[in-house]
Amino acid sequence: MVKGPSLVQWLCIFSAMGSAIGLAACAIGDNADGTTATRDRDRAVEVLQRQAGAPVTLEVNEAGISRVVAMAPRFSLAGHASDPVEAATGFLLDHHDVFQLSAADASSFVATRVDVEPRSDFRHITLQRTFNGIPVFQGAITVHMDPANAVFRAVGDDFYRIAEPTNRQLLTPADAATATVRAFGLPLTPAFAASEGLRTTFTATGALDPLTVEPRIFQVAPGDDRFAYQTTVSWLDDHKQQQYQLTLIDAQDGSSLASYSLVNTFTGRVFTATPGANPTTDTRVVVSFTGDPVASPSGWVDSTRKTRGNNVISATDLDANNTIGANEVQPTADASDAFDFPFSPIQDSSLFREAAVTSAFYLANNWHDRTYALGFTESAGNFQTSNFGRGGAQNDEVQQDVQDGSGLNNANFATPPDGSRPRMQMFLFTINGGVQEDGDFDPTVIYHENTHGLSNRLVGGGATTCLRALQSGGMGEGWSDWVAASFLNDPVIGAYVTGNATVGIRQFSMAASPFTYDDIKNGTLAEVHAVGELWAATLWDVRTALGAATTEQLVVSGMKLTPCNPSMLAARDAILQADVNLTGGANRCAIFGKFAGRHMGTGASSPSDSSTTTIVTSTAVPPECGGGGQVTRTFTSTDVPKAIPDNNATGVRSAIDVAPAGLDVQHVTVSVNITHQARGDLIIQVSAPNGQTATLSNRQGGKQNDFVATNLDITGSFTIGSPATGQWQLFVRDLARRNTGTINSFSLTITSSN
Structure with a gap:
């Protein structure tokens, strides 16, 4: 796989002192052709700072790409348009030199996401770079504005600066579809199905979902930009495990330039003995399946009266073929409109399939409505068949496979881009010994998997491939654990499926985790689920200080402000900015204190989300929070x-x-x-x-x-x-x-x- 530049970043702070402007130029390495562009960028930031009337922070990667442009807390750049898209586009056109773009380049950006938060009215406008109308892969700039359309932050992907492609666009979408199945050695023959806008869809016997093909510009390396096709294909591998790949195909020769798995997998730690007590009685209660009228205006259950609706379609997948065939179970409500089926926790869960599907359907819908209230709406890329004219791409409700026959002791969630259907696969568990448990009855497992969809659709403006390195992938797992734990007020993940009430499926309860940022630096945490334990524990610390409601809102709003391929420190800063947006920064010191307690204080640095040895840890807090103001490294x-x-x-x-x-x-x-x-x-x-x-x-x-x-x-x-x-x-x-x-x-x- 070809990867972009590592996020070796420098932080350049342009500070205002009285009426004089002090400018510290960003060092971006030995770029032979970058000197003039760098000077122009520095002058443009100086102008931006004068207009904002406060310090401006600029973060660049090792290639000199401006990744984050942030105003000082409580300062912003006054908006000059009443329409948020016009305001965001105008900001980019007026300040294109900040991003080292020409005016012509800046005019090639088009709005692909317009997200207005329902509670705070803050706006997040994703502007996609195009070349002759073709989107650039991971080439977006997201402009963040307050309710008055005043810009306070702009976050760029790695590849919005491109040159003339070095190849020719010779292949057709059909050629790209064929090249994709050939790249993975799949016995599939794509057949044209439909074409809408830039997307062409193909069907193929044996594929789990239709193949999609869309043109893209893809940067193989700086100065080597290619015409390409972005394709998605899903299938069952030899072990009957779901595979879902997003691939970039060279539009000239059909070679595979890059490929990304869209499946996030929940894994288990196996115990041979159960350390905690198992449930022996059925404690389920009857609850409403109506849903929140704002989040789910058409309700959870559609006219079929089965476990299917606008948000989720739930059924067993015993045959592991991702279809609801004659042998599968999809319950129908009884004459009193009740999904009420028997269950016993002391017998194998495979005996209670109707109850399992009902449980999974309820939990996924409940998660949908709760995250909707936090800002995961249609315009933010959530999962719905119909978006009711409220923005975003539709026809992407969750396909939920209950008691999937392709595996055990696991669960996964595949998150394609907005407008393509995600799939959740839930398996039986044998970790506990004796009876088979089912993750469909464990809310922490369902909520964990759904939250992979949340983080993949929000971080980096919805690119869905932004959480693939050690720190960013670890945060994907940590966010999933933490949202589940916070929604349930329980810091243990997977207690039911493991029978372990103390640590569940992880090494520690997040309320008792000893991990710090040093454990990534020294290699103690070297795998994404382990890294996720640190991130989840840190967010749990913040939740303990601020309460569940405030922290949940800050975390979800912070995801929207987080750049693609973030380090933990970049995600920390996004949460701090979300606090400025929502509370005026009232919780800044409390948040910094908890991050400093995990050695991610004000003096910490991490040049790359995949970095370990270059991490610098710190327990310091800002001077206004009682810190000494000095950091030793x-x-x-x-x-x-x-x-x-x-x-x-x-x-x-x-x-x-x-x-x-x-x-x-x-x-x-x-x-x-x-x-x-x-x-x-x-x-x-x-x-x-x-x-x-x-x-x-x-x-x-x-x-x-x-x-x-x-x-x-x-x-x-x-x-x-x-x-x-x-x-x-x-x-x-x-x-x-x-x-x-x-x-x-x-x-x-x-x-x-x-």
């Missing part, structure tokens, strides 16, 4: 050991790149380990990014061997407040003959005011 060279050339004035250098942007020097110590036969031959110096130098040794020590220093204070050699961000170097020269040596290690501990 340690940076270690990765280019050693290095040999020291004998009698050579050129010498040898070891380098450390200090990030993120905006760090200054308040205190510096150095640790060095050099082995040498005569350290009196050596001149040893450390230089800062601004060129200032500290001399550690100038041919001192005579014929003594080696030079070792631990936490040597060299602060006095540097100007307090000077830039710490950038490259620091250890410079060693040997000015005498016959003796040789090696730089073994070099590290710096830098204290900054932020």
Whole structure:
């Protein structure tokens, strides 16, 4: 799979001081052709800052793409149009240089999502980059505005800046459909079904759902943009497991440029003995199946009186073929319009299929209505057959397969783009020993799976492929666990299907988790479900401080503000921004305090959502929240050991790149380990990014061997407040003959005011 650039990001803060504007240019690496564009961008941000009247924060990736443009809390850029789409489009046209776009490029963006939050009236407008009318894959910019259409934040995907495609568009949609099934070795023959707008649909015997084909521009690498087709295909593999792939096919030669699985899978930790008590009595109660009149105006149950409606279609899938055949169970309400079927928790759940389908249908509909109230509406990409003219793409109700015959001890949810139907597969569980339990009776499992659809449809403007790396994928799992836990006020996930009331299907209850951000850095959490435990525990901490209702709203609103492929820190910042939008920032310190408790405080950084070793952790909170305002970080060279050339004035250098942007020097110590036969031959110096130098040794020590220093204070050699961000170097020269040596290690501990 071809992947985009890793999100090695620098944070550039443009600060206003009185009437003077101080501008700190973003360092984006050695881009030979980027100097002019960078200067234009910096000037454009300076103009934007003047108009906003407050600091503007700009986050870029390693390719120099502007990822996040954010106004300071409680500040925004006044809107100049009453229509939110016109306001968002006008912002992009007026400030196209901020995104290093030409005016012509900026005019090629079209609105693909208009989401107005029902409670706060905040607006989120996703503008899709196009080229000759063809959408650019992960090429959107989402503009976030307050109720007056004043812009306070804009979030860009990685690939909205493109060049003329390097290939030709020779293939037809039919060719792309054939290339897709060939890429996966599928015995399918696509047949044309329909064409609407840019989408062409094909049917194929053996495919679970129709194949879809849409033209796209896809960036293989910077400067290598291709005409492509985005295709989706779903099928059962040899193990009868659902596969659902979104693939980019080269429009010239039919090769596969990239492919993404759309299935999120819930996995289980197996126990051979049950540590907790199992239910022995049926405690179900009778509840309404009518649904919320705003979220579900046509109700949950359609005219068939079966477990199907506008939000969900539920039935067993015992044959594992994703169809409701003659052998499947789809209950019908009785004469009193009741879905009331027997169930016993001390017998195999496979004996109670009507009850299982009824339970799954209720839970999925209840989840739909609750998340609707939090802002997961039609315009935000939710799951409904009809959208009642309220925006978004329709005909994408959840297909819910109960007691699916393709597996055990599992569940999954496939989330295609808005307008394509998702599928949930629920399995029987044998973890508990003895009787078979069913995830359809466990609300935490249903809510977990549904929430994969929520996060995939909201993060990154609904690209559905934005949660695929270690941190972002872990947050996908963590969001799913946490929403389930919060809705049920129970921090244990999967207690019913495992019989374990203490930890359920995870390592810890999220209310008792010991994990911190350090556990990602040191490799303790190296898999997405494990990483998800940290994210869920952090959100549970916030919920404990703020309460369920407030935190649920902040989390869902924060997803909408979260960029594609986020780190945990990017998602944290989105929650903080959501709090500014909804409460004016009343909960800022409480939120920061809980994140700092998990070592994601104000001084933490993570250049990439897939990064581990480059993570910097912090327990600091902002000064206004009682923090000291200084953060200490340690940076270690990765280019050693290095040999020291004998009698050579050129010498040898070891380098450390200090990030993120905006760090200054308040205190510096150095640790060095050099082995040498005569350290009196050596001149040893450390230089800062601004060129200032500290001399550690100038041919001192005579014929003594080696030079070792631990936490040597060299602060006095540097100007307090000077830039710490950038490259620091250890410079060693040997000015005498016959003796040789090696730089073994070099590290710096830098204290900054932020």
